[in-house]
Amino acid sequence: MPVRVLCLHGSRQTREIFQNQLSLFQDDLAHIAELVFLEAPHVLPFITAQDDILTRSWCSTDGKEDYSAGDALVASAMQPGGPDTDLAFTIMFGFSQGALMIYRYLWLHARDTAVSSQLRGVIVAGAQDPRRMLPCGGGRTLSQLPPDRAAGSFAGPPVFGALPFLHLIGRKDTIVAPEESAAFAQVCSSTSRVLFHEHAHSIPALKEVRTAVREVCLAASMSSVKVAEALEARAEELEMVRSMYEEECVLTRGDETLVRIPLFTDAESLLASSSSSVTVSLDASTVHALERIKVCFHVPWSYPSTLPMVEITGGPTWHSVKYERWAAGMVVRTSAYLADELGVGTAMLLPAYLYTAGLAQEEVDILLDVFTKEACSGDRAHGCRDGGADGEAAVSQLAGPWATEDELLRQTYITEAEAKAVEVLLAEAKRNRDCRRPATDGGDDGRDAESEVVELEAPTAAGGGGGTCTLTIGLIGKPSAGKSTFFNAVTNPADESDAARVASFPFTTIEPNVGTALAPLYCPCATLRAAELAPADDDVTGVTAAACSAASCNAALSSGLTGTLCDAAYGHVCALGSDRFRRHPVKVKDVAGLVQGAYQGKGKGNQFLNDLCDADVLVHVVDGAAATEADGTACTPGQGSTMEDIAWVRSEVHSWIYDNLRAKWTSLVRQPTKLRTMFSGYRSTPAFVDRVLRRVGIANDIALTAILRTWGPQELHAFVALYIRLRFPLIVALNKADLPAAAGVAEALRQAYPHEVFVPMTARIEWLALQLSRKGYIDYTSGVASLSGTFGHGDAANLDKSVRQELYDVTSFFRTTTPSQEVLSSPLLRTTTGVQDVLAAAMEACGVMLVYPVRTFHPVTSLAHCLTFKLGSSAGRVFDALVHLKLLEGKLVRFEVIDLAPVKRLLLQQLMASLPSIPSNEASTPVPAQPKQRTVELPTLVKTLRKTEVISSSVVLARILSNKFQPA
DSSP: OOEEEEEEOOTTBOHHHHHHHTHHHHHHTTTTEEEEEEOOSEEOOOSSTTBOSOOEESSOSSSSOOOHHHHHHHHHHHOTTOTTSOOSOSEEEEETHHHHHHHHHHHHTTTOHHHHHHOOEEEEESOOOGGGTOOSBTTBOGGGSOHHHHHSOOOSSOTTTTOOEEEEEETTOSSSOHHHHHHHHHHHOTTEEEEEESSSSSOOOOHHHHHHHHHHHHHHHSOHHHHHHHHHHHHHHHHHHHHHSOGGGEEEETTEEEEEEESOTTHHHHHHTOOOGGGGGOOHHHHHHHHHOEEEEEEOTTTTTSOOEEEEEOOOSSOOHHHHHHHHHHHHHHHHHHHHHGGGOOOOHHHHHHHHHHHHHHTHHHHHHIIIIIHHSHHHHHHHHHOHHHHHHHHHHHSGGGGGOOHHHHHHHHHHHHHHHHHHHHHHHHHHHHHHSSOOSSOOOOTTHHHHHHHHOOOSSOOSOSSOOOOEEEEEOSTTSSHHHHHHHHHOOSSGGGSOOOOSSSOOOOSOEEEEEEEEEEOHHHHHHHHHSSSOOTTSOEEEEOOOOTTTOSSOOOBOOOSSSOOOTTOEEEETTEEEEEEEEEEEEEOOOOOTTGGGTOTTTTHHHHTTTTOSEEEEEEETTOOBOTTSOBOOTTSSSHHHHHHHHHHHHHHHHHHHHHTTHHHHHHSGGGGGGTTGGGTOOHHHHHHHHHHTTOOSHHHHHHHHTTOOHHHHHHHHHHHHHHHSOEEEEEEOTTSTTHHHHHHHHHHHOTTSOEEEOOHHHHHHHHHHHHHTSEEOOTTOSOOEESSOHHHHHTSOHHHHHHHHHHHHHTTOOOTTOOOOOOSSOOSSOSHHHHHHHHHHHSOEEEEEEESOSTTBOOOOOOEEEETTOBHHHHHHHHHHTTSOOSOEEEEEEEEOHHHHHHHHHHHHHTSEEOOTTOOSSOEEOOOOOOEEEEOOOOEEEOTTOBOOSSEEEEEEEESBOOOO
16 A cells, blocks of 8 residues: 655645646655645735735744644644544655644654654655744753754754654755755754755755655655565575575666576586487587576565566577577566466575576577577678678678568568558557447448547657647658649748749659648637537537536536637638638648659659658648559549559558668667667657557567567568558548549549548649639638639630639639539539648647647637647646746646547547548539437536646646736
């Protein structure tokens, strides 16, 4: 059971401020200690008009320095049953004035046997010398000493006997002089420990400070008898190991002890008794090689309560897949043996070693095969002659399954890896949905599995980056597919000279085009507005307000917005057939066109991929009318390479990352844990890589070290495919969807690639409409389903021929044609160009968190700001970002959130499902999907987070209180 720690804040703080101050400490002590925060009794007045939260003090505010109310509050918390009863807390932790209250409690209850016998530790930070402020009573007379004695050195027994104390003192403290704190620490307790830090009047979350606090809690969690017994048993076992083997086999490093014992203590005798024919030709070097193999136990200080980690060391100097697989199996079996047997609480190091040595002797033929056949091979000899890293690299490049991977086999591996990655993510998404809530109506085609898995992932630590992130959409595809046209359509440059170059020949784009677009993003005003509309429209998801009980929530969520839309900073836009989206700035990168074999240097090589390392989502712009070949040259619509483009573009991205890893494989085999840091160039943290590794069965560094060395090309391909699916979600934009051939191509694509997300669009019509609108010929806003002309029939006749053609193409598409012109129909697109639909789908696929800061939940009066963060960001990161943006000031007091992810998920799933599907008869009229009406409750549960706590949602309304006035 965790020890309980009573935490007392300082003056002009609150319980919540102190709780956020110790947030990292709470994370460290999650399974060791329970921190409980007490609120001081006296409310302090504001110092300035900018203060926004009332703070508190343990001392009265009438100038009389009366601590009696605080003393009573601390005493009742520590001993709810009264004096001489059991303590409710084992440790006390106080900062500044809170530390003084601990001193006072100990002083007043010095004769209380429960306090002296049950209190196991005290932690004080920024503590003043209390000797002038200790009350009379408790049978002690320290407070009555003459001033010179009380303030100076204290001759006599320690004030608080042998009670364990940890004193945290800041060298730069200007409120309580560090000399004053240190002076009392010397006479406080015979077991006082003083830890200085280089900060001011605070409790910095430094590693050494957190470790010291953790040690106090760990010591308190064990009785002195149990600690002594465990240490004695541990010492006896290690001494027995030393006596049976060499003294050097036990090495102590800090709190951990390393036990290393050879698996073959007498390899020569073992081989002499072997019946294997291989042993006849063994030389001394092979015998010595066997004797170098050791089993290592990393024994923690808490052994035998905690399992030691197992490692096999001393293998061959060259890379041997057979040996690594054998060693990995030994680690797994020995660890399982320890897990099965250690539960009885007995000493298990020697039994575990004997078990492992027995296994090794039974399988010695595997090792003989490694040290004879492989050692004598030409590859091995070549490596030894060359020596060094280069020789090993040559061996690694040629030996084992890596040598057999040709281009055909590579494509086979990639296809298998892609299928496996999709299978894993679909299964995980299904498990998440089943665990989240009962299944809702509607089909499950798995097309959003990747984004759903990323969204629902619960990161183990706040590692999402420092502050807000700017989303980046990367455009990929073969030459002449329409990437640059799409780029122009979404960035909409005011001057045509700033537009990306567009032409009907390959490699129009050489250097990447980078611009800013306003993309559709989910807006909570849609949720709040839908809750007020009853009944819900037939074609929208119904949202109802949930009943809010005192036990389940702190406040109801309601709308105080004026008008039909909120005050979003960049306004709103229509996408996916709904006006429920707000505009949000994103970066768009249009890179050089891709050709098959780019990873081998063909075309522009990997240049385009290196330009996309920072992309959050990829939009693969495809020639949806199949009017171009793989190299971008024009052909008859419907006869192009579109069907193959989907697969080979993914394959090129895959090979780009795969080859980057393969080039460093020799180094990775030597140090497998380096794999976690190999993806920083792709903007992936080690924590992200860990989440990918867990999906291929690698849960920690020990497993990574043991398993990665056994990998061949198939395993690496499987890992890369899963990584790409999670790191670079991909949306397929079916461009040229306004052409007649596009309907058949789209249906064939959906049949061939059922798990891809296809969104039809016509980038050319969108870009032309925006240009014509800017010139004043039409009135058009992106995302709308219609436009109006600002010219008459006579005016149009006077226009330049090219402009007339552009007007005809645009107005024909929107079914508002000029007289005598025939109306054309678009078989895929409903009534918009689909460009905003592509952007909306791309934004939904991004693995980011949306934070909407509000002043109140009931009612919500403004939704002006939307901030984007990496998934797994903490409350503290969001608060710091708001302070940086000058939307908040001061220190964090309270961080409250309402999770909107279920509402947003349901809305987006329905809107994505409403994209036109192509019926089997390929009729020209689009048939939108008609999902059943679904209703979701308006969320009302308010969750309060600590500063370091991860926000485990992809969309939240956040009410953030500081101790200063909130300017926005």
